[in-house]
Amino acid sequence: MTTEQESKSLALSPSPRKKVTITFFVIFAMVLFMASMGLLKKTQLAGMARASHAYKTPPVAVTSMAVEAQIWYPVLQAVGSLSAAQGVMLSADLPGIVYKTPLGPGGTMVHKGDLLVQLDTRQEEAQLRSAEAKCVLAKSTFDRTMNLSEKSVVAKATLDDARAQYDSALGALEEIKVMIRRKTLYAPFDGMLGIGLINEGQYLQSGAPIVPLNLLDVLSVNFSLPQQNFSELHAGQAIRVKAEGVPHKTFEGTITGINSELDAVTRNIGVSGSIKNEDMLLRGGMFVTVEVLLPPKKNVIAVPETAINYAPYGDSVFVIESLKKGNEVPYLGVREQPVTLGTAQGDQVEIIRGLKVGDTIVTSGVFKLRPGCPVKINNTVQPENDLEPKTVDS
Secondary structure, three states, X not given: OHHHHHHHHHHHOOOHHHHHHHHHHHHHHHHHHHHHHHHHHHHHHHHHHHHHHHOOOOOEEEEEEEOOEXXXXXXXXXXXXXXXEEEEEEEOOOOEEEEEOOOOOOOOEEOXXXXXXXXXXXXXXXXXXXXXXXXXXXXXXXXXXXXXXHOOOOOHHHHHHHHHHHHHHHHHHHHHHXXXXXXXXXXXXXXXXXXXXXXXXXXXXXXXXXXXXXXXXXXXXXXXXXXXXXXXXXXXXXXXXXXXXXXXXXXXXEXXXXXXXXXXXXXXXXXXXXXXXXXXXXXXXXXXXXXXXXXXXXXXXXXXXXXXXXXXXXXEEEEEEEEOOOOOOOEEEEEEEEOEEEEEEOOEEEEEEOOOOOOEXXXXXXXXXXXXXXXXXXXXXXXXXXXXXXXXXX
């Protein structure tokens, strides 16, 4: 029974040659399938490549300008404060009661010699009359004694005593006059009065403040500049001053003094200047901005700040020119140009190296660009490009 079953099993199993044939056909089918898939993929990639090659990036709208040489008028900027060129706080010289004070309201203009305050001098005036009488008597006595001395009627000692009495009377008279003058306050110079601090009938101690008086036709301006600007400063140099609260007005002046040493903490040099205040628009103590005018710089290449592509690895601008890729038609594109920046003034930045006169650059929209990118120029709206931009009050 077993032998018969084995015979049937051998008869049903394929021969070795048949196994090889089946394996060959299976491998061939797999290779053919893989080759078909590869050909299909290659065809798809080729189509994509043709489509990508045929696709053109749409141009980016930008604004542009041609680089030109300029003349710059550089300035050194600082903040400072104003003070009167001549100003005092008038005070009482001697104690006393305010008898009369023709002080006007704050802002009154006075002239040198105008009466400002009169203290009570009735007692001194009575003493003055007494001293004048004694002086007259001493003068008469001295004159009589001199006549008698010339006739050798009185001794020379008597004449000396009469002369001393007369000189003493004159001194007492002058002393009382001086006390009266010290209790009478006059304007020491032309200027503008501040707000008075006293009233009639008020008792004043010696040295008590009465009213400020300032000469405002010319004001002093005090400011500081960094150490690196010291060599650019000199007496007589022109300055411009602007004050908050006085819009659209610039005051001209000059540097009058430069400190002999720098501040040991800030390393700044103190500078003082003088400006005219003909319209009386300025006051002492005002906060101001100061511009020190420097010699003009010629042939400056400058671009708007919006044209600079700032980057950690170096700053650059985009130059517009005609570009061509292979056998394609030339197109208007951009080339990234590294630049070395100088100082800034207003809306502009100086280009020390990297650009030349005549180059056309992108002035806005640089953040959208890359080297070789096609562009379309639209200068309908230009970015700010002013050396002295004006602020707009909100």
